[in-house]
Amino acid sequence: MNRMKWVLRGLLALVITLTAVIPASAWAAAGDITSIEITGGSSKMMSVGETASYQVMAAVEGFDNKQDVTGGVTWSTSNSAVVTITKGKVKAIAAGEAVIIAQVDGVKAQVAVQVQDKIKSIKASPKSYSFVKGNEGALPKVSITRANGKEEDVTSDIVWTVSNNLAVLENGKIKGVTPGRVLLQGKYGSTTVKVPVVVTDIITKVEITPTAVQLNLKKSKALKVTGTYSNGKKVNLSKSIVWTSSNPGVAAVKNGSVKALTEGQATLTGTYQNQTVTVTVTVVPTLQKLIMGQKSLVLSPQSSITLGVMAKYDTGKTTMVTSSAVWSSSKPGVASVTNGKIVAVSKGKTIVSAKWGNKKVTIPVTVK
Structure with a gap:
C-alpha cells in the first residue's frame, strides 16, 4: 500500500514538472x-x-x-x-x-x-544638383512647414530614392554614374520633395567669345561659353559657368550676361569643372555730343583761328578731343582745317566738321 502511494506521488510530481517547463502555447x-x-x-x-x-x-x-x-x-x-x-x-x-x-x-x-498638424510645404536644400559623372555630394537637408507655421528639420527622417540608375545613393550621398537627368525623391510620410539632378560628362576644354568687351553704363552683353566633352561633343555652358569679377562694382555677370555698372575696368573669371576662362570688361560712359566754342565764323582771307572740340558724356563728364578728332572742310579752297586750326584761303562759304567717336559737330565759315 505504501509502495502504491509513492508511485502515485511520483506521477503527480512529474505532471506538475511538465506543466511548469512547457509553455502554455x-x-x-x-x-x-x-x-x-x-x-x-x-x-x-x-x-x-x-x-x-x-x-x-x-x-x-x-x-x-x-x-x-x-x-x-x-x-x-x-x-x-x-x-x-x-x-x-x-x-x-x-x-x-x-x-x-x-x-x-x-x-x-x-x-x-x-x-x-498638417504639412503645408516641404523644401530641400539644395533645390537641384549638377554632377560630373563619378562625383558625389551629400543628400539635401529637408525642412517642412506645418499649417500652424512651425518649421521642422526632418532631414534624418527622409526616405530617398532615385528615378533611374543614372545616379546611385551610397552612404548618405548621391553619386552621378552616367550622363543624363535623374530625379532624386525624398519621402516624409506621404509628403514628397523632388530634387532634379543633372549628371554631366567630363569637359576637357572651355572657350569664351568675346574675350574683351567694351560697354556703356547700364548696358549688357551676353557671353558665349562653349565646352568640349572628352568625346568631342560641344555644349553651351553660357548659363552654367560660375563667374567672379575682379571689380564687381564695375561689371557683374547674371544668367550668362555681363552688365556695366560704373565706369572702369574688370576681369571676369568663369569656372566650370576646374576649367577657367577670362574676359576683360571696360565700362565707358556714353558719348552724347560734341561741342565747339563758337556757332559760326567770319574770317578775312589769309587769317586763321583755332577751335577746340569738347566731348560730353551721359554722366555729365566732359573732355577735350580737339587733337584726336577728324577734321574736314566742305570747300578747302575757301578755308582749310588741320587739328582745329582753320585758315581762310579765299572768299566764299564752307562747312568745317569735326568727327570723334560716333558723333559729329559742324560750324559754318564765311571768308570775305
Missing part, C-alpha cells in the same frame, strides 16, 4: 493564434490628413512562419477624434495621440499613433 490546438503583431513598429508619427495601412502577422500553432491575418482583424481606436481606422487603414483626423488596437480570436496587439 504548447497546449494550444493546431491552428490556434498564440500572438499577433502590427507591422511597422510599436509607434507611428503622422500628419493631419495622412493615411496609412497596417498589416497584422500572427504566430499560429502548427506553422513555422508567421501568417498574415489582416483580413480577420477587429480594429479599434482609443481616440476616434484623433485617428479613425477601417479594415486596417488608419486616417489622421486631428493633432493628438491615440492607440490603435488589433484583435484576432481574443489575441491583441497595439500601436501608438501621434498626429501632428
Whole structure:
C-alpha cells in the first residue's frame, strides 16, 4: 500500500514538472493564434490628413512562419477624434495621440499613433544638383512647414530614392554614374520633395567669345561659353559657368550676361569643372555730343583761328578731343582745317566738321 502511494506521488510530481517547463502555447490546438503583431513598429508619427495601412502577422500553432491575418482583424481606436481606422487603414483626423488596437480570436496587439498638424510645404536644400559623372555630394537637408507655421528639420527622417540608375545613393550621398537627368525623391510620410539632378560628362576644354568687351553704363552683353566633352561633343555652358569679377562694382555677370555698372575696368573669371576662362570688361560712359566754342565764323582771307572740340558724356563728364578728332572742310579752297586750326584761303562759304567717336559737330565759315 505504501509502495502504491509513492508511485502515485511520483506521477503527480512529474505532471506538475511538465506543466511548469512547457509553455502554455504548447497546449494550444493546431491552428490556434498564440500572438499577433502590427507591422511597422510599436509607434507611428503622422500628419493631419495622412493615411496609412497596417498589416497584422500572427504566430499560429502548427506553422513555422508567421501568417498574415489582416483580413480577420477587429480594429479599434482609443481616440476616434484623433485617428479613425477601417479594415486596417488608419486616417489622421486631428493633432493628438491615440492607440490603435488589433484583435484576432481574443489575441491583441497595439500601436501608438501621434498626429501632428498638417504639412503645408516641404523644401530641400539644395533645390537641384549638377554632377560630373563619378562625383558625389551629400543628400539635401529637408525642412517642412506645418499649417500652424512651425518649421521642422526632418532631414534624418527622409526616405530617398532615385528615378533611374543614372545616379546611385551610397552612404548618405548621391553619386552621378552616367550622363543624363535623374530625379532624386525624398519621402516624409506621404509628403514628397523632388530634387532634379543633372549628371554631366567630363569637359576637357572651355572657350569664351568675346574675350574683351567694351560697354556703356547700364548696358549688357551676353557671353558665349562653349565646352568640349572628352568625346568631342560641344555644349553651351553660357548659363552654367560660375563667374567672379575682379571689380564687381564695375561689371557683374547674371544668367550668362555681363552688365556695366560704373565706369572702369574688370576681369571676369568663369569656372566650370576646374576649367577657367577670362574676359576683360571696360565700362565707358556714353558719348552724347560734341561741342565747339563758337556757332559760326567770319574770317578775312589769309587769317586763321583755332577751335577746340569738347566731348560730353551721359554722366555729365566732359573732355577735350580737339587733337584726336577728324577734321574736314566742305570747300578747302575757301578755308582749310588741320587739328582745329582753320585758315581762310579765299572768299566764299564752307562747312568745317569735326568727327570723334560716333558723333559729329559742324560750324559754318564765311571768308570775305
